[in-house]
Amino acid sequence: MGKKFVQAHFSEQSKLSVLSIVHRVKNTLLDRLKKLEWMSEETKKHAVKKLENINIKIGHPDKYIDYTKLKIVPGKHFENQLSSNLFMFSNMLLVQLAKQLKVCAAGKTARLVHAVTYVAMRECTRRSRLV
Numbered sequence: 610m611g612k613k614f615v616q617a618h619f620s621e622q623s624k625l626s627v628l629s630i631v632h633r634v635k636n637t638l639l640d641r642l643k644k645l646e647w648m649s650e651e652t653k654k655h656a657v658k659k660l661e662n663i664n665i666k667i668g669h670p671d672k673y674i675d676y677t678k679l680k681i682v683p684g685k686h687f688e689n690q691l692s693s694n695l696f697m698f699s700n701m702l703l704v705q706l707a708k709q710l711k712v713c714a715a716g717k718t719a720r721l722v723h724a725v726t727y728v729a730m731r732e733c734t735r736r737s738r739l740v
Contacts, residue, residue: 611669612669619668619669624667624668627667631665632665635660635663639661642656642657643657674700676696678696679693680692681693
């Protein structure tokens with residue numbers, strides 16, 4: 610459902626346009642960081658490394674979660690909840706492994722509407738929304 614919503618309301622051109630803006634802002638910040646006089650070289654190196662490690666997510670995930678392996682049985686609420694929790698936990702583990710391998714994977718579904726910053730993961734996320 611999330612993928613169909615994105616296809617109908619958030620074009621690839623929109624995503625590319627916003628990504629272009631974000632990359633220009635990031636490059637400008639990188640240039641400014643390198644020119645700072647009050648910051649030591651060691652601190653600049655760490656700041657540049659942090660900036661380069663920011664994971665940019667705009668609009669919708671590049672890779673969607675495949676729900677075909679999730680088994681839901683009508684009338685089995687408790688079992689379905691357990692199955693769903695196990696599926697999402699397994700998916701989160703795969704996402705973490707993918708991040709370690711520097712592969713782009715999404716930990717959230719496309720239908721979520723939010724803007725959030727994950728400080729520990731050094732990423733800023735802005736999801737699309739229906740206006």
